[in-house]
Every structure is written in structure tokens, then in C-alpha cells.
Amino acid sequence: MRAIRCHELTGPAGLRVDEIDDPTAGPGQVIIDVRAAGVNFPDVLITSGKYQFKPALPFIPGGEVAGVVREVGEGVTGIAVGDRVASTMLFGGFAERVSCPAAAVFPLPDEIAFDVGAAILVAYATTLHALVDRARLREGETLLVLGAAGGVGLAAIELGKCLGARVIAAASSEAKLERCRSRGADDTIDYSREDLRGRAKVLAPAGFDVVYDPVGGDHTEAAIRSLGWEGRLLVVGFASGTIPKIPTNLLLLKNCQVMGVFWGAFAMREPARNREHIERLLQWIVEGRVRPHIDAALPLERAGEALERLARREVRGKLVLVP
Numbered sequence: 149m150r151a152i153r154c155h156e157l158t159g160p161a162g163l164r165v166d167e168i169d170d171p172t173a174g175p176g177q178v179i180i181d182v183r184a185a186g187v188n189f190p191d192v193l194i195t196s197g198k199y200q201f202k203p204a205l206p207f208i209p210g211g212e213v214a215g216v217v218r219e220v221g222e223g224v225t226g227i228a229v230g231d232r233v234a235s236t237m238l239f240g241g242f243a244e245r246v247s248c249p250a251a252a253v254f255p256l257p258d259e260i261a262f263d264v265g266a267a268i269l270v271a272y273a274t275t276l277h278a279l280v281d282r283a284r285l286r287e288g289e290t291l292l293v294l295g296a297a298g299g300v301g302l303a304a305i306e307l308g309k310c311l312g313a314r315v316i317a318a319a320s321s322e323a324k325l326e327r328c329r330s331r332g333a334d335d336t337i338d339y340s341r342e343d344l345r346g347r348a349k350v351l352a353p354a355g356f357d358v359v360y361d362p363v364g365g366d367h368t369e370a371a372i373r374s375l376g377w378e379g380r381l382l383v384v385g386f387a388s389g390t391i392p393k394i395p396t397n398l399l400l401l402k403n404c405q406v407m408g409v410f411w412g413a414f415a416m417r418e419p420a421r422n423r424e425h426i427e428r429l430l431q432w433i434v435e436g437r438v439r440p441h442i443d444a445a446l447p448l449e450r451a452g453e454a455l456e457r458l459a460r461r462e463v464r465g466k467l468v469l470v471p
């Protein structure tokens with residue numbers, strides 16, 4: 149089969165298209181014929197040696213796919229050859245075929261296209277876990293989303309609206325904010341030209357109840373200063389490349405909390421709860437309440453270009469690769 153393999157930890161430059169043996173299904177494993185592979189920021193990090201997990205070289209990047217079951221291993225129940233499915237993995241998705249543990253494979257309803265199926269598990273399941281289990285976002289609360297036109301950012305807008313929040317989207321250009329409004333954002337902040345704190349005072353004079361932060365850097369402290377009484381800041385990622393340091397007196401003054409979000413570890417520790425979230429999410433997509441935005445579907449060979457576009461902040465919503 150054809151696969152994109154990372155031979156050096158130099159980002160896109162270290163990727164090659166290789167012809168390698170097909171995977172075979174061991175006990176408890178499922179082989180999926182990949183119809184689309186989602187591209188996520190952790191793929192940029194893992195191919196640059198900057199992710200918390202460092203696979204041995206050469207490895208196939210790619211953390212989520214949608215496709216058709218080709219083979220099931222011994223002991224697998226409830227999944228059959230020919231089923232439409234979606235799955236996540238630490239790496240291995242940028243290939244024509246991938247082997248996944250059955251526990252990480254989810255049925256994909258016929259109404260959901262493969263490109264959408266490959267773009268939802270990481271971004272939307274992370275976000276549902278963050279908003280529901282961590283921040284306990286309530287109907288009528290105000291949610292600020294940073295990096296709001298990116299993969300997890302757009303997911304936070306749509307899921308925030310499904311959960312009944314007022315959503316304020318912050319991003320770095322008018323074109324990105326237009327995409328945020330199309331997905332339900334009630335108000336916007338262009339933090340490339342507007343002062344985040346000043347604009348926040350106008351949009352939410354009593355402060356935000358929840359901030360969703362996949363960006364880090366300088367915006368994080370401004371966002372914490374914009375929280376209201378008993379506000380919660382969700383630490384989702386550091387796409388800016390900078391892990392911020394937070395003066396803890398800011399937390400004391402407003403009885404507020406900073407909470408970490410690590411969806412991959414949550415999914416392993418609490419598989420039943422994660423499955424509940426994913427079933428709820430798939431239902432919302434089938435009903436048209438959530439409409440994941442696919443920025444582009446590129447051929448598998450263009451994986452390097454996809455990672456470059458993500459690193460250059462050019463992507464709105466999600467990119468997928470098609471083998």
C-alpha cells in the first residue's frame with residue numbers, strides 16, 4: 149500500500165510517499181481501507197519532534213480516518229467487513245490502510261460523508277469533552293473561543309451553540325471571523341487588530357464564563373483577565389508555540405479556574421463516556437445541527453502541503469487527505 153512516512157523530524161521536508169506492506173489484523177484489531185484522513189495540529193508537532201509522544205522513525209503520521217472495514221481480527225465483535233467507520237490513532241492514518249484497536253472504531257452513519265467522518269473525532273470529541281466534562285458549560289453562559297476558525301475552534305463554536313451558550317469567536321482576520329459567524333458565532337474579536345481585553349469588556353461586561361484556548365501565548369493572560377466570577381479557562385493547546393505563564397493572583401480575585409484538557413488520555417481512561425459523546429455528536433451531524441467545515445480535500449501525496457498550510461495559519465476548519 150502507499151503511505152506517507154516521516155523519515156526525519158523536520159516537518160513536511162521529512163515526509164516521503166513509500167510503498168510498504170499492508171497491515172494485517174491481529175487479535176482485537178480492525179483493518180480500515182482509508183477513504184479520508186483528517187489533518188490536525190498534532191500532526192505538525194509529531195513530524196517536527198515537538199509532540200509529547202515520539203514514535204520511532206520512519207513512522208506514518210495521521211491521527212484520524214474514515215473508511216470501510218477490510219478485515220477484523222480474532223475476538224472482534226460488533227464490527228464487520230464492509231462497515232463504514234471512523235477511528236482515531238496516535239499515528240498511522242496517512243496511508244491507504246490502517247490497523248486500529250476495535251475499541252477505537254466507531255460506526256459512521258450513511259448520512260455522513262467520509263471527508264466529514266475523518267474530520268470530527270479529534271476536533272469535536274475533544275471539544276465536547278472540554279465543554280461538558282471539564283468546564284460544565286451551562287445554557288445561557290458566555291463562551292469565548294480563541295483560534296476560533298481553526299479545527300478545534302470551529303468545533304467549539306458549533307458545540308457551544310448546541311449547548312445553549314452565547315459564543316464569541318476570536319481569530320486573526322476578517323475572513324476567518326466570517327467563517328466563524330457562518331457557524332453560529334454571536335460576536336467576534338479580530339485579535340490581530342483589536343485589543344482582546346478592551347473588546348471583551350464591551351462584549352461581556354460581567355466577564356466570560358468559559359474561555360476555550362487552543363492557542364496559548366499572549367492571548368491567554370488577556371483572556372483570563374476577561375473571565376467573570378467563577379469563570380473557567382480551558383487549556384486545549386499551544387498552536388502559537390508558546391506555553392504561557394499565568395499570575396495565579398488573577399485566579400484568586402475572581403474565584404476562577406484554569407483546567408487542562410487531554411482528550412486522548414480521557415478517551416483511553418473513560419471509553420464508555422467518550423463513546424457517549426461521539427454518539428451524541430454523530431446524531432447532531434445527522435440532524436444538521438453541526439456542520440463540520442472541510443476547507444479542502446487533498447490527495448494523500450500532498451500531506452506535506454497540508455501540514456505547511458496548517459502551520460501558516462491558512463486553514464479554516466479542517467483539511468483532509470484522500471488516498
Ligand SMILES: NC(=O)c1ccc[n+]([C@@H]2O[C@H](COP(=O)([O-])OP(=O)(O)OC[C@H]3O[C@@H](n4cnc5c(N)ncnc54)[C@H](OP(=O)(O)O)[C@@H]3O)[C@@H](O)[C@H]2O)c1
Binds near residue numbers: 270274298301412
Ligand atoms: N488537548 C487536546 O486533547 C487536544 C486535541 C486536539 C488538538 N489539540 C491542540 O489544539 C490546538 C489547535 O489544533 P487544531 O487542529 O485546531 O489546529 P488549527 O486548525 O491549525 O487551529 C489553530 C489556530 O491557532 C491559531 N494560531 C495562532 N498562532 C498560531 C501559529 N503560530 N501557528 C498556527 N496556528 C496559530 C490560528 O488561528 P488565528 O490565525 O486566528 O490566530 C489557527 O487557526 C493545537 O495546539 C493542538 O495540539 C489539543
